[in-house]
Amino acid sequence: MTKKWVYLASEGNKDMRDLLGGKGAGLAEMTNAGLPVPPSFTITTEACLAYFKEGKQFPAGMWEQVQEAMRKLEEQTGKGFGDPKNPLLVSVRSGARVSMPGMMDTVLNVGLNSETLKGLAELSNNERFAYDAYRRLIAMFGRIVKGLKGELFEHKLDEYKAKTKGGRDTDLTVDMLKEIVRDFKEIYRQNLGEEFPEDVWEQIRQAICAVFDSWFGPNAVTYRRHHKLSDEWGTAVNICTMVFGNMGEDSGTGVAFTRNPNTGENELYGEYLQNAQGEDVVAGIRTPMRIAELERVNPEIYRQFTEVARMLERHYRDMQDVEFTVERGKLWILQTRSGKRTARAAIKIAVDMANEGLITQEEAVARVTPEEVDVMLHPMFDPEAKRAAQERGDMIAVGLNASPGAATGIAVFDAKRAADKAEAGANVILVRPETSPDDVGGMLVSKGVLTQHGGATSHAAVVARGNNLPCVAGCEAITVDPDAACFTIGSRVVREGDTISIDGTTGEVFIGSIPTIDVDLAREVELATLLRWADGIRRLGVYCNADYPQDAARGRAFGAEGIGLCRTEHMFFEADRRPAVVSMILAKTDEERQKYLDQILPFQRADFEGIFKAMDGLPVIIRLLDAPMHEFLPSKESLIEEVTRLRCTGENPEELKKKEQLLETVEAMSEINPMMGLRSVRANIIKSGIAEMQVRAIIQAGCRQAKRGVDVHAEIMIPLVSHVNELKHQYEVVRKVAAEVMREEGVEIDYKFGTMIETPRGALTANQLAEYAEFFSFGTNDLTQMTFGFSRDDAEGKFLLQYVERKILPVNPFQSLDQEGVGQLVEHAVKGGKATRPDIELGICGEHGGDPDSIDFFHRVGLDYVSCSPYRVPVARLAAAQAELRHRGRNG
């Protein structure tokens, strides 16, 4: 028995990609799902390999099997291949196991010759259509099968088009097309020294050979080399019945989504054009009808299509983007694939489908991307208002969607002026050719940023994303002239002060104002449902970073299960306590310092009381002072300037003396590399009193709230530890002060002692740290800085973005955890911590806590929770659930 080289669509399925290629397997799958797919069959990849093995000869039996399969197509369609009355036409196309651009295109209309041409003309009642199909076959065959240059045919066509009024394909008359067919055949003969084959079997045989040969065509080989794909796979050949939508009023063609891709509503969404081929829709000759109208125009077709849409969704278990043709009242599905959709639609569709029982809740959770959830959390334009603006023609450009969210404000072209106007109360959109570190101040006070140059990792994009600021970058259509304070697009000029609107989620730029709407999780029913399902799946806890009660409340509303990082620096910066803070830093003796610390204490206590109240029942992890002291003092540079000026003018000797003294102090405190200097736990050890004050404030706040019935879970966290003895020192301080305060307050509260892991040495000696620490919180920002030796402040402006652009780094390690390097330290510390203290609580509070890839890593290494900014909490909830789903099989 000869080998089986040919499979009818009904004989295959989607798992036979290796043998039938991706396209062949897809056709088989659709066919067997009972979908109305034009009959087809596939010649296997094995046949292709055998063809080459035998010196470009069809392997024994293959041709016979092709002929047999063609007979089946004839039976299924009631047409005859080469039959002048009712001709069967087919397409021939390649299909490897993975899609490979650069391989052979499709040859359509195989089976047309001077005889069958007539049959087609009669059947379609459209001579023009038949000749058009024929001239296309000759050109395609010449080009794709025979390797002629496409220009040979195109130039000829252009000659004819030039003779028409409109100059377009559609302006060609039937007579012209007849002449073109004649001329094309002439071109074919002259260039190839042979006639275009009248024999339809010869057409198909040569087309098959051409597909096989294309496997070793230069484009395909280059593609495979580049993508490291094997030469040993071979390509399949798909032969598929042609169907035509231009066979009369009961024919037509359309494209439709099975659900609304904008809103996710469960309704058909798309367009239909009667008595037309797909290419006519593209050519835009006539306006198609909305798919809903089809119900009125052709209820039967509409009914058929509705049913098929249901079948498609049931079969593929997702919203489908469908190309279809109706040939004389019969619906044919040409192609179907999962449809692109907006974030909102993605969420609604996933949740609806789960509710409909089409997919499981876990599948719904797996299917929505964290980015889609993220988009939902940013302000967006009111959809109606945005549509109206588009219709008015106010949308002037589309750039790169660099940081999501929508914003409206006045255009300002200079960072300093942006800061001034923002301070004066204006909503500002900063517009720059590109941004640099000098612009950061202006960016942070703006509502949004628009740049002419720069990609997704440009300075503007990175800073904007890091600060939750809408940004459209690389909008090359506009020309920004910061000196003239305007930008131009075409003849249009937008000047400083003009109102513009940008949508960082889509990259759109508008003239004028568009109202935005904020997310309200309570009203986003589907999102809330999806996140609830995610909560049921995930193992990782999700906390938020919050320094103020209002942040804590927002985080909680977004689903945070605790505060993973409460920074205490901000409390030192607030205006009402600043004088005491400065005096405390300038204090010459321990006693003097203590005096000012006593003044700061009540402020800190009040801050903590507010946070404990907001997080009633949930853990609150408070980090002791981390910033270097000199951050609270004026800058050395400004003091040098002032002192020099006062010296020159001799104006105010008293002021001069005061400033000189302050400068001396600031100079004594200044550091060459402050990030690695006297700050954090080091300062809290060297300068006694500060940690004591903070612990006192925390425990007092806890005790007092506890007395009012709040369920307090305080966790005191020591930052920047690199040696166990630092932790031991702070452990003793905390234990002593806490015991003292609880005795004074007459109440005990639940509190824990722990440490950040944010120096490489802390990670390397985590086993020792766990002797004192009941919990670790990975500070992956600092850990990344020190592991790479990158100061983020300097690196992002000076080389990091270039590194990412030039692919020296695969990603910005401050956005997504460097699992290869920093990740080793995290894993090492997890193991070390657990070895010493098996029930140690492990979390991460760096920016990576909101990054899905990083969350996946943290899930894998066995952390207990991630903590991120309140707005990222929903994203983290989803990402944590997806991590669990992704690795569930591997663990079980």
Place this chain on the structure above:
Amino acid sequence: MTKKWVYLASEGNKDMRDLLGGKGAGLAEMTNAGLPVPPSFTITTEACLAYFKEGKQFPAGMWEQVQEAMRKLEEQTGKGFGDPKNPLLVSVRSGARVSMPGMMDTVLNVGLNSETLKGLAELSNNERFAYDAYRRLIAMFGRIVKGLKGELFEHKLDEYKAKTKGGRDTDLTVDMLKEIVRDFKEIYRQNLGEEFPEDVWEQIRQAICAVFDSWFGPNAVTYRRHHKLSDEWGTAVNICTMVFGNMGEDSGTGVAFTRNPNTGENELYGEYLQNAQGEDVVAGIRTPMRIAELERVNPEIYRQFTEVARMLERHYRDMQDVEFTVERGKLWILQTRSGKRTARAAIKIAVDMANEGLITQEEAVARVTPEEVDVMLHPMFDPEAKRAAQERGDMIAVGLNASPGAATGIAVFDAKRAADKAEAGANVILVRPETSPDDVGGMLVSKGVLTQHGGATSHAAVVARGNNLPCVAGCEAITVDPDAACFTIGSRVVREGDTISIDGTTGEVFIGSIPTIDVDLAREVELATLLRWADGIRRLGVYCNADYPQDAARGRAFGAEGIGLCRTEHMFFEADRRPAVVSMILAKTDEERQKYLDQILPFQRADFEGIFKAMDGLPVIIRLLDAPMHEFLPSKESLIEEVTRLRCTGENPEELKKKEQLLETVEAMSEINPMMGLRSVRANIIKSGIAEMQVRAIIQAGCRQAKRGVDVHAEIMIPLVSHVNELKHQYEVVRKVAAEVMREEGVEIDYKFGTMIETPRGALTANQLAEYAEFFSFGTNDLTQMTFGFSRDDAEGKFLLQYVERKILPVNPFQSLDQEGVGQLVEHAVKGGKATRPDIELGICGEHGGDPDSIDFFHRVGLDYVSCSPYRVPVARLAAAQAELRHRGRNG
């Protein structure tokens, strides 16, 4: 048979510390070595434990064994215990397995009573001596055995002394001593309600009980708790025959070293006092003779002692510090121990002994400490001149020997003035109450530093050691008044400009100048020999860090086998190339930058040619530019000051404009944490041309020297790599340029490509780096900085020294490698590098390369070489050999 509770000295040996205690084992060892040791025996620690177990009763048979042993002592000495004619006297003392201060002292003269007293007086022909011995026994017994307060006896003694003219012990007359004996007995009776025991057996019995009881005395218990020693050890009791050097002209006492402890010469060195007890030497009544004189005075004793000294050295295989007594012509060795010696002596003795066959060469190498070698390498005072200064009384104080070396210069009390005077050509000794980071500039230009306060880890000590600068710290005897520009000691005042001399090796401070001598390894025959032996033992190579040909030559003279780190920054700083360097940095375009790089190239090439020539045949590892660019520009602070001044005065608008532009550039380049910013490999990637120029200069230099017959081994090293792609980028640059240059020069040279491992991420991903790097060099300075998150510049001034003082850190990790933390990264990188490239060359070029503890670690983890400053090379050679000896057994 009862257990053996008592061991005669002849029955024990040095390995029986657990049973006989340290002292008992030592006595046994000396006895069995045939040394003339006063006969003795030891009651075991087991007896002590049994004593407590049985409720403070001697275990069965012990007392009988003590009596038996006493009979043996009587036989050996020909004396009788309690014999009024020829009394045997003994000492009774405790002795645990480790020396324990706080346990019982010795009781001397046990066996004296009113009868034997007379025999002793007659035998010694010295009634005064006998009564003096008796009153001492009564007081010691009362105090140590019976727990009476010492003052009871001392006050009485003082009363009698007050009656004499001189007021000293030795002024007491025989009659007075008789009265004192009577009064002491009275005190004893009144306070204890019993008589001082006349029965000599009762004396010894009680003394033994007292030694046992002292094991649980409060001092001993406290000591054991603190040092975590076991209560279960018990103490032994040593009973030893008393010998007396004051029995006539044929008696005497002395202290001697078996070799000269200053020079190491093989000659007896010490003092002898005829007809005297050891305490008389201490009391300083008479001037002792030098031991050499003994040969003349008493040739027989001298002969005996010379022979014993030889025996001692043969037995203990080291130079001994011996206490001895001659009793009526018979030499007794009371104590012997390894003698303290100068560094010079230590080296000479070790080498001589090996040459004499007393010890092996390996033992000689193991016995000299790296510190001793280090001391030899610093300038030292001419020994004659120093002795003369001491004799003149010019030595005014001794402080802490904080950093070795000797220096002479004028005292200056302010860092700024020190810098000025040094610039004017003066040799300056900076004298400060203590130093701070502000003083560093002044320190570095001084010849030495003297401080009143601060320990071995004080700022002054650390900076001085780091810069090879002699330093005496914590010299509390002097009072430094920087405002008055002087220091005082007693009534003496040393003012600014006065010449002083300090010896940082010993801590001595002198008035006036003392000439210093430099080390010349060629003349230090023993040191050279020892190092040659060390070279034969060590596995680690020893390279030196050198930036200039003269450093390279010095390192080579000290035995360096290559250059482990040639920094190229210095070449950029030299005056003749500075303008081109500055222009290169300020260049606005790649082309402009290239122009200036082309100007710098010949300078760099000349530098490298010099170094290759100096290191003919040895490897030279050259690090590409590492410093941040802005280090070559004026400081931001100075520019702000200047610009502000020029603006105020309005004087020179042109200059203002120039400075403003420069300030703008400097501000744009300035970084918050420059150590972790755009420098090193990062700058060499971002700013194209620099690495290319350096590689070109290196390879050109190599080729040209090779053509002149020099054997060139260049190794090009990339600094600060944290990601393999950085290394890959530089790899391609180096390979390309090197190939180009060698083609141009028409000669091939041997060169390698490698990387520093100095970021934690570099260490963590070493397996990847080894794909490009043929060698790793650990930059443990930066690696320590980033692993701890300590900026050394800031940390050492601001908290690190406090950390070490407060024991938060066990050592300064910049001096001795943090094996627990940073060491993990080094080990990880060694494993990773070898896994990828088994023959990878591994070295270390951080400061730790000269630290013996760190060298031991580098030996253990399997590096190939260490590299250190030229002056540390001999130290490293010895330390490397010792590491091999220390771990040889464990590896084999």
